[in-house]
Amino acid sequence: MDGVTYWFRHSAEPRAVPLGRRFAVNGLRDWGLEHMSESVTLIASELLTNAVEATGTTKAGLSRGERETLPLVAVRLRVCSRTLTVEVWDTSRTLPRMRTPDADAENGRGLPIVTLLCERWDSYRHPSGGKVVYAMLPLVRPTVVIAREMADGAGGAVEPDPRAARALSPTNSRRVSTDSPGWNG
Numbered sequence: 001m002d003g004v005t006y007w008f009r010h011s012a013e014p015r016a017v018p019l020g021r022r023f024a025v026n027g028l029r030d031w032g033l034e035h036m037s038e039s040v041t042l043i044a045s046e047l048l049t050n051a052v053e054a055t056g057t058t059k060a061g062l063s064r065g066e067r068e069t070l071p072l073v074a075v076r077l078r079v080c081s082r083t084l085t086v087e088v089w090d091t092s093r094t095l096p097r098m099r100t101p102d103a104d105a106e107n108g109r110g111l112p113i114v115t116l117l118c119e120r121w122d123s124y125r126h127p128s129g130g131k132v133v134y135a136m137l138p139l140v141r142p143t144v145v146i147a148r149e150m151a152d153g154a155g156g157a158v159e160p161d162p163r164a165a166r167a168l169s170p171t172n173s174r175r176v177s178t179d180s181p182g183w184n185g
Contacts, residue, residue, distance in 0.1 A: 006030070009074040011067040012056020012090065020048045020075050024086070027077045036084060036140065039117045043086045043135045044075055046110035050133070051090035053107075079139065083119075087134040095123045096133055 006027035010016040021041045028037050051073040052058070062070075071091040078085045098115070101108030114121050118135035125131050 004031070004079040005076060006078075007074060007076040009072050011062075011070040012052045012073045013062055013067060013070055014052060014058060014060050015062075016052055016056075016073055017045055017048045020044050020073075023075060024077060031079065033079075033084065033139070036137065039137060040077070040084065040086055043114050043117055043137075044088070046114050047086065047088035047133050047135065048073060048075060050096060050110050051088050051092075054092040054094065054096075055090040055130075082139045084137045084139055085134055086118075086137070087132050089126065089130055089132045091130040093125050093129070093131055095125065095131055 006023075008020060008023040010019055021044060024041045024044045025034075025037050028034055028040060055071045055073065057070060074089040076085075076087040076089070078087065096111060098111050099108045100112075111121070114135050118137050121133070121135040123131055123133040
């Protein structure tokens with residue numbers, strides 16, 4: 001089950017955020033984990049926004065030439081030991097810190113949102129440069145499957161969801177780029 005990975009990279013610009021959300025939805029769908037899309041896409045969006053702000057530009061409508069000069073950001077989804085991990089890499093070595101935003105502040109809410117949605121988040125400086133911020137979520141079965149099992153009298157002993165088994169299959173590993181996203185593992 002280890003090593004089931006799906007990743008995406010893009011220039012560090014605002015456009016990377018909606019593309020990263022779409023990437024996450026597609027990866028979860030490929031693995032049969034669509035029911036986790038809402039939390040995972042919000043986490044990916046918040047972490048990508050932070051990465052773009054830390055290393056790229058917030059200017060929209062860049063030309064191709066301008067985009068090619070920007071550093072990269074990357075997102076990786078990994079399924080390992082009943083956990084889905086959302087990782088975002090960027091070129092900044094400055095680790096994020098939790099802030100308490102003022103009520104009228106326009107930013108500063110990303111990590112508190114991530115904290116509410118995941119089991120654990122953390123960050124580290126990558127040995128080859130930059131940093132990785134990650135959030136870990138337990139793999140969960142859709143509520144519909146649990147309700148159906150309860151109606152069928154399955155009680156506490158429940159067979160694994162076949163969609164989760166498909167997600168755990170090493171043959172479901174896929175990349176959307178031919179180059180390394182910037183980290184190993």
